[in-house]
Amino acid sequence: MSRESMEYDVVIVGAGPSGLSTAIRLKQLAEKAGRELSVCVVEKGSEVGAHILSGAVIEPRALNELFPDWKERGAPLNTPVTEDHFMLLSEKGARKLPTPPQMHNEGNYIISLGNFCRWLGEQAEALGVEIYPGFAAAEVLFDEAGAVRGIATGDMGVTRNGEPGPNYQQGMELHARQTVFSEGCRGSLTKGLMARYDLRRDADPQTYGIGIKELWEVDPAVHRPGLTVHTAGWPLKSDTYGGSFLYHLEGNLVSVGFVVGLDYSNPWLSPYEEFQRFKTHPEIRKYFEGGRRVSYGARALSEGGFQSLPKLTFPGGMLVGDTAGFLNVPKIKGTHMSMKSGIEAAAALFAHLTADDAKTTEVTGYPERLKASWLWDELYSVRNVRPSFRWGLWGGIAYSAIDTFLFRGRAPWTLRNHADHTQLKKAADCEQIVYPKPDGKISFDRLSSVFISATNHEEEQPCHLRLKNPLTPIVTNLADFEAPEQRYCPAGVYEIVREEQGPRLQINAQNCLHCKTCDIKDPTQNIDWAVPEGSGGPNYPNM
Template sequence: MERETMEYDVVIVGAGPSGLSAAIQLKQLAAEHEQDVTVCVIEKGSEVGAHILSGAVIEPRALDELIPDWKERGAPLNTPATEDRFLLLTREISYRLPTPPQMNNHGNYIISLGNLCRWLATQAEALGVEIYPGFAAAEVLYNDEGAVVGVATGDMGIDREGHPTDQFTPGMELRARYTLFAEGCRGSLTKTLCERFNLREGVDPQTYGIGIKELWEVDPAKHQAGKIVHTVGWPLDPSTYGGSFLYHMENNQVAVGFVIGLGYANPHLSPFDEFQRFKTHPDIRPTFEGGRRIAYGARAISAGGIQSLPKLTFPGGLLIGDTAGFLNMPKIKGTHTAMKSGIVAADAVFAAVTADRKADEVTDYPEQLRRSWLWRELYEVRNIKPSFSWGLWAAIGYSALDTYVFRGKAPWTFHHKPDHTKLKKASECAKIDYPKPDGVISFDKLSSVFISSTNHEEDQPCHLTLKDPTVPIRINLALYDAPEQRYCPAGVYEIVRDGDGSNPRLQINAQNCVHCKTCDIKDPTQNINWVTPQGGGGPNYPNM
């Protein structure tokens, strides 16, 4: 069946902060210069914001540039940061440490990034941007010369065996002069573009973290709007990168989360269970006693910094936001950098479109980025994250030296190794005995997935594909004790056996998937390939 085609000047894949910022900037430039530039944004979530998850504390610098009167327009930045605390946890007590300058949040705001994206979408639509949520970009379109000329959305109404049902609807081709890929961390189409155009040649491998988050409504007596707490230390050992955040938002809500670097070595480690254990610390638990958990989610983050940025352009397309990896890890912030990348990309693409160009390489984009504050910001902190490969204490010492003495201008650059190569064999590592959840402060995976409002049409092809179906048992179970059972924060992967304990096999509960992409990153042989399910599937985060 032939696919319907729609044509635009610019198609943007993903309605996150970078994609929406690019769309807004394009239409603002078009209005300013009295040009007609058509812009379309497609989003795989059921609505804008449904798949958005972040801490989040925003530095409003890029928002000030994009929409200077955002306060008057009612942007949902309602909770100014009032207090920073940085704690070192041991098993029983905590020690307050000096707050690193990168983590000083004076002038910043605690927000729901999902709600900010919803607001940005209204601003974009008011300017004439067409936004289509519930449509997953499943395929990159190329012309005869090999340049990107748009994307196609996935077919709907395909059963689990790959056959059309009576609900079948073919995908749609969205063709454009230029296509901006704003898929977020570990974008599925971005992976294919990196391979086709060799975009990672000559740069470090990307490194990642998994961020797991809950939203709580707490006792008003324990709530301090604007309070920001970060911790390092327990429950992680000093060789494992990670830490927590507690952000006191509006309406007696507290966002609590835990980030663990996916370069950890012990295959017995479970990021989800480390997070649940963290909340039971004597100095953390009281915040949540008497409260109730109202939302849960998880998402991988790109943490490699400037040395892990791929080539950002290729014929007909550009990478923006966290699909490229603009997160400032020492700041624990990526929204302002993602938005700035979208703004700069829009400037360059607008110039190309109005010069009647199409499907060529917009080299002005990376050149303008290198002259921007974004590039300087990432360059100055480039050595802090890789220094944690030496362990917590050495990294804290080096980070102080790099920040206060070298001021980000050390005459060297540290480098990264791929996360999945750092996993040790199960026989070489101690097992971790996690406490059972109490159902009050700590919880299990399935009850957590339930409050993420995750939903997938069950009769569809599994979007978690295996390159070799023998690997999960032959390699992962045999050598690593099936780590996918633990690094997945949603209970998607499960080793099941016959009643007598024989015949182990991997069961994939794809309907539980919260689209965090951790499996695509951490699988030791890179055998798992995450592809988009039918549009609209996945989590439905309310205000994460």
């Protein structure tokens, strides 16, 4: 049975900052030129912003380009940064250090990225962009010549055994002259496109971190709107990259988060437990005592930077935002870069789609526009900071100071990145980490955390976490690494169940936060994360 189809000039996969900025700028350019362009955005979350997660402090540089009058339009940038603190933690103490220059936040704002994306969605719809939340792009469509010709949304109402259920609804095909992939970090369709078009042939492997975040309503006596606090050090050992953030928003709200580089080597390490332990530090705990935890979430982020950027275009499509890897790691910011990539993509797309003599389906003008923009210079200048932490915390800090102040980001070399899944050591060769039990006041267990993320999946749908080889979790992961998926997953999705006939891996897919960590860190790359049924997953309020 053939699927229904709809035709557009441009289809955009993902309603994050990059995808919505692409859509908005396309419509702005078309309106200015008196041209008609049909633009559609599909979003797997139940609403725009439902799956978006970030700290977040936004640098409004790209927003100023997109909407110079954003204040008059009511953009939800309500809390300007007033103080920056950077601390080095030991188990019981804290030392205040000079704030690194990239982390100065004068002129920036503490925001809810979900609310910001909801606002961007409203601006896009006012310009005539069609946005369809709750529809997951599950398949890339290709024409006879091998160029991308759009996407198909996933079928709804499919039972666990893959058969149509009583509420079955077939997915739709959305055909486009150009398709923009803005899926965020480790996009499932983007991963397939990388392989099909060999987009990484001239790039380093991407390297990632996992960011885990909670939103708290705190005692007004300890609330300081506009305060940002970043830490390094405890509870992580010096050979593991990572750190924390605390951002004081308006309304007695504080977002607190912890990032662990996924190139860590000890399979006993649990990023979730490190985060919970971090909150018990005296300098951190004081903000949350007597407070109330409002929400929880987790998301992987692309940390490879300049040298890990893939080829950005291919016949019929392009990559924007964090799915390509536009994140300034030393700044701990990617929203402004994602938006800028979307703005430049839109300009190149518009020129391509309105040209009378377009002879190719590949928008080669897009990377050229990026290379001439401030985004390219900014990303290039910090390219060596993140990979320098392979020498540990102290080596990374020392090198970063030299690179920043002496070479000013123009060192005559580029440090290389490595694939995170290759970095785990055997469990027998590593020190086991024993984490304290949660107290239910400052620290919490995973299942109570997943509960307040409002995560929901249709229970009867097929499992969206697919094993290439069902034997590998036991014969390799458990035998060699003590099943690290039990610890790197921040939602309790993976569980080793020990039965009379032997251990087996149980996948609790209904808990999945869509962070993609399993797809990244699995040492044998045996786990393939695919989109579940549309609107499934977390529903983040104010995150």
